[in-house]
Amino acid sequence: MRCTQAIIYSDNLRNNINEIKKNLKKGVKLCCAVKADGYGNDAVNSAKISEEMGASYLAIATVDEGVELRNAGIKTDLLLLSPCCPSEFSTLIENNITPLVFDEEIISELNKIVSDLKHSKHPVFLAVDTGMGRIGCLPDQAAPLAKVINNSSNLILKGMITHFAVSDSITPENKEYTKEQFTQFKKACDSVKKAGIDPGIRTCAASAAAIAMPEYQLDMVRPGIILYGYYADEVTKDYLEKQNISLNLKPVMQFQTQVAAIRPFNKGKSVSYGRTWISTKPTLVAVLPVGYADGLLRRNSPGLKVTINGKAYPVVGRICMDQCMVDIGENNTDVKRWDKAIIFGPKDPKDKESSLFDADDIAKMTNTISYEVMTCVSKRVKRIIQ
Numbered sequence: 369m370r371c372t373q374a375i376i377y378s379d380n381l382r383n384n385i386n387e388i389k390k391n392l393k394k395g396v397k398l399c400c401a402v403k404a405d406g407y408g409n410d411a412v413n414s415a416k417i418s419e420e421m422g423a424s425y426l427a428i429a430t431v432d433e434g435v436e437l438r439n440a441g442i443k444t445d446l447l448l449l450s451p452c453c454p455s456e457f458s459t460l461i462e463n464n465i466t467p468l469v470f471d472e473e474i475i476s477e478l479n480k481i482v483s484d485l486k487h488s489k490h491p492v493f494l495a496v497d498t499g500m501g502r503i504g505c506l507p508d509q510a511a512p513l514a515k516v517i518n519n520s521s522n523l524i525l526k527g528m529i530t531h532f533a534v535s536d537s538i539t540p541e542n543k544e545y546t547k548e549q550f551t552q553f554k555k556a557c558d559s560v561k562k563a564g565i566d567p568g569i570r571t572c573a574a575s576a577a578a579i580a581m582p583e584y585q586l587d588m589v590r591p592g593i594i595l596y597g598y599y600a601d602e603v604t605k606d607y608l609e610k611q612n613i614s615l616n617l618k619p620v621m622q623f624q625t626q627v628a629a630i631r632p633f634n635k636g637k638s639v640s641y642g643r644t645w646i647s648t649k650p651t652l653v654a655v656l657p658v659g660y661a662d663g664l665l666r667r668n669s670p671g672l673k674v675t676i677n678g679k680a681y682p683v684v685g686r687i688c689m690d691q692c693m694v695d696i697g698e699n700n701t702d703v704k705r706w707d708k709a710i711i712f713g714p715k716d717p718k719d720k721e722s723s724l725f726d727a728d729d730i731a732k733m734t735n736t737i738s739y740e741v742m743t744c745v746s747k748r749v750k751r752i753i754q
């Protein structure tokens with residue numbers, strides 16, 4: 369078994385789902401986002417745990433992701449958040465995946481393919497673009513499109529969905545923008561109701577809004593990043609702490625490897641491609657068998673630090689496709705060959721062996737967000753489910 373692995377702490381996922389549930393108003397359904405292989409945290413395991421813990425829906429981004437879950441025995445309703453192409457419609461229907469629709473062309477094409485394949489009605493959610501500028505119909509198109517769905521003999525409107533653009537921000541103008549999006553969405557849902565059609569499950573809040581703005585929970589929330597142990601944004605975290613809503617989130621993934629070699633270098637020896645780092649004094653360099661093909665992005669050096677036996681060491685020189693090097697200092701007696709090196713994982717001040725950095729810390733070091741840090745951990749890295 370390769371030593372470069374991602375440990376998946378299932379108990380931490382269970383803990384995070386419970387933390388979310390504690391903050392849901394009565395009757396609010398839970399749709400757990402397991403898209404992109406559960407944000408890198410293993411979609412099947414995340415889906416199974418979400419299912420066990422009462423999720424009403426699981427959110428995916430591609431039809432193939434849905435097929436993977438169905439093949440693993442997942443029975444929960446699947447909500448496809450991203451658009452797919454007509455060539456995937458039959459697979460979507462056969463696997464009972466609920467797509468988002470937002471114009472007449474998609475509705476009629478889907479309706480036609482359903483009628484070729486099955487006799488019962490296929491569920492759809494109507495997506496409304498209230499200000500994200502991604503998919504969705506404009507709010508005043510919601511009622512006319514709901515009618516088109518209603519008149520399609522093989523489709524049934526199961527819900528309505530919109531997505532916020534700045535709900536992870538608490539600046540007054542952004543809060544105002546989110547509020548306006550919410551108002552537009554409510555109006556669109558009400559217009560459907562007025563047209564005599566049941567809008568079904570109304571959902572607008574992802575992680576940030578679901579917890580920080582409980583008034584936006586409506587019928588269902590769609591958390592993703594908080595399932596995996598991170599707030600959508602540092603600002604949300606501070607805001608929640610000030611409001612005394614503290615979620616005890618625990619990172620689910622630990623990305624780790626082992627020291628494969630320790631090499632003494634004299635002053636003036638360069639490390640890796642491009643010779644971007646040259647030792648200024650004698651030192652020891654540890655070689656780690658993890659590189660950008662594993663998701664340790666090349667742009668992360670310089671800047672990235674890893675944890676070995678509770679101490680932080682800098683990655684030096686360019687990160688290669690399959691290896692990288694760490695300066696551990698000349699007289700290091702703490703680090704031995706085959707010791708565990710943690711890229712990121714849960715931080716536990718009580719555990720001297722634990723990582724000093726979580727995915728948020730890595731994101732800060734490398735100017736991105738925890739979402740990207742986790743989803744970048746590539747397929748080559750085995751997920752070890754615990």
Ligand SMILES: *Cc1c(COP(=O)(O)O)cnc(C)c1O
Nearest residue numbers: 401449531574575590591592593
């Ligand atoms: C990804 C996604 C979510 C989950 O977002 P988080 O910020 O991870 O909670 C919810 N809804 C839609 C439409 C999404 O694309």
